[in-house]
Amino acid sequence: MTTYSDKIKEISKRLLKEGKVDLVIGFRKGSVPLMNQPMFAKNEGDVDSFVWDSNCGINLANYVTDRSEKIGIVAKGCDSRNLVVHIIENKIKRDQLHIIGVPCKAMVDRHKIAAMMPGEIESIEENEADGTLTVTGSGFSETLNKAGVLQENCALCMHRNPVLYDELIAEEVTEQNPEEVDQYAAVREVENMAPEEKWAYFDSLFSECIRCYACRNACPLCYCPTCFVDESKPQWVGKSVDPADVRTFHFLRAYHCAGRCTDCGACVRSCPVGINVRALTKKLEKDCLENFDWKSGLTLDKRPPLDTFRPDDPEEFIK
Amino acid sequence: MKNLMEHMGLDPGRLHFSWISSAESTKFVDVAKKVTAEVKALESKEKKFVKTKPKVA
């Protein structure tokens, strides 16, 4: 995606030069394979570090929360959806943003690739023409099909093209056919379990959690000044790694994302121990779609379902 | 809310929603009694989110 990187640099330079924005937010090449680092550029010299490849999975909308400058922001499909959510929730103003839209070709799953390799990965070469990745490490070199190692949320993604932008860096990509992608297979699998199985499933899912809160902090939705787990008057949740406390954290955090989550996958990507946090949020997404015909972050013109009342809202649960 | 509760293996019977007008005091009493009874009945069936004192290593 060299052309993507070049185009991003070109646009960013122009925006900074013309004084349209005070800074541009994008990615720079990471110091280790499969990682890129979010960065800002305030002058044209910094812009040269910008890069775009299949490791830009962190959601950049997280970096504009409550900022006061004029911001240029590089945004793939999900980032743009979270910018929409931010604008709706008054975390940033539309006219503060110049959105540099990136038609996204999906991000790769760093945990998955690392687990597939027989040893430490030293470098990754991306070949866009035939959709492969060549992963090299000490004593091995393997070529992978990129389509097989996508982040799960990217494999299911229906909005690779930005929904809101000021300019696009390239032609839109073809969206996946909704008929061909089974969005909720993993959710249904859990739905079909017996209650005890469900409980055990989430027990094992969260057993590795070290409560570093990377999932929460990487999430653009989690911008509360004080998170409920950090409250001390009263203290809602214990601070140890007791399974009841760990589960309370994940469970309640998920609720706070209901009707807002765009399934950008930043939580899973950022988790240092590779927990599939989306197991909870995907279920909420499914419920919002089924009950309210709602997918978040697609338009500035509609209020989210949990902040509006409609006479035809489902209410059979009320007795 | 209920759906996710159920999804993670909790009995949905633990959560109840009702419309009660401020004038319906008897309904409030009835509902409160019913909810308490139902949730108590579940207690013997499942004990979840119960935190036990940490072990001394």
Add this chain to the structure above:
Amino acid sequence: MKVIKIDKSEFNAGLEKLENAYRLFGPVKEQSYYAFKALDAGEKPDLEYTNTRLSAKSLLYPQSEVLFEYSLDKSDADYAILKEPEKDYSPRAVIGIRPCDADAFAVVRRNFETPEYQDTYWLKNYDATTLVGLACDNPVPTCFCTSAGSGPFNEANLDVLLVDTGDAYLARVLTEKGEKLADSAGWTKPADQSEEDVSKRRSEAESKIKSRVNTENLKDQALTSLYDADAAIWEKEAFSCINCGTCTYACPTCWCFDVQDENYGKSGVRIRNWDSCMYPLFSVHASGHNPRGQKLARIRQRFMHKLKYYVDKYDKGIQCTGCGRCVRMCPVNIDIRRVCNQMNSYDPESCSCAVTS
């Protein structure tokens, strides 16, 4: 120093003998990664590992640890009195710890054992523990121990160092504790002419470590000028940080904790949990004021502590042993090697760093 040769075929039998005298801990493969854990009877450590995902610090310093127990029952004679519970400080041995992680205990000890204050919980665990290290033949690209005061064959703070020679381990018995352990395991066969073999393997391993940090100027840099290097260093590094605690929890030398009381009906416990200087809550005052309210201040604190305050206070190098875990695990790729090199090369005159990557 004694050097013993242990044939691999006899190694497990030795471990079985050790089970009588020690509680054994070692690296075990769990799904796709390794972790240190207490070994069950007959369970063997997997010494084919590179390194564990999280560091070995939890062996002496669990993420959550009970310090006291108390009663909240007013009719109880011990009502509201903090009592230290019985703990198991019987001898334990860690089999196969990497030199960087063992060295990290020496770093932590400087803080937990000072003339004024002793952290008795950590020290009792430490004193009860015999560290059997495993020399590192295959360091990974994120390892930079050789320039962080440690090394793949570093013997500092170990009681025994095992060097893998193919069909045998050469056990370099470094301390009295180590001798005692070797005796209990029945490892007695002296190894002849091992020195040359070991030093060859050592230099081979060291030469595989390509990544490094430069630390020679850190001590001479003026503290305040580094502290004030916002534009050159901190703004850029702080920008991407999401303020999670991953780096601090993964780090073998991060020692900060938070104390909490948890009540359970009529009794309760006082526990300590790992804390992280990356969290706003870490430094918030009872008044509500937070001296490190901004992300930049928190990022600066972490790196200044490791690479400047510690360096100045103890004069024993940096508070880092180069294990590379924070580099590997940071969700947004903040790299301590880059920060260290920037701090080391910072020029207060021009407010810029000669090295930026």
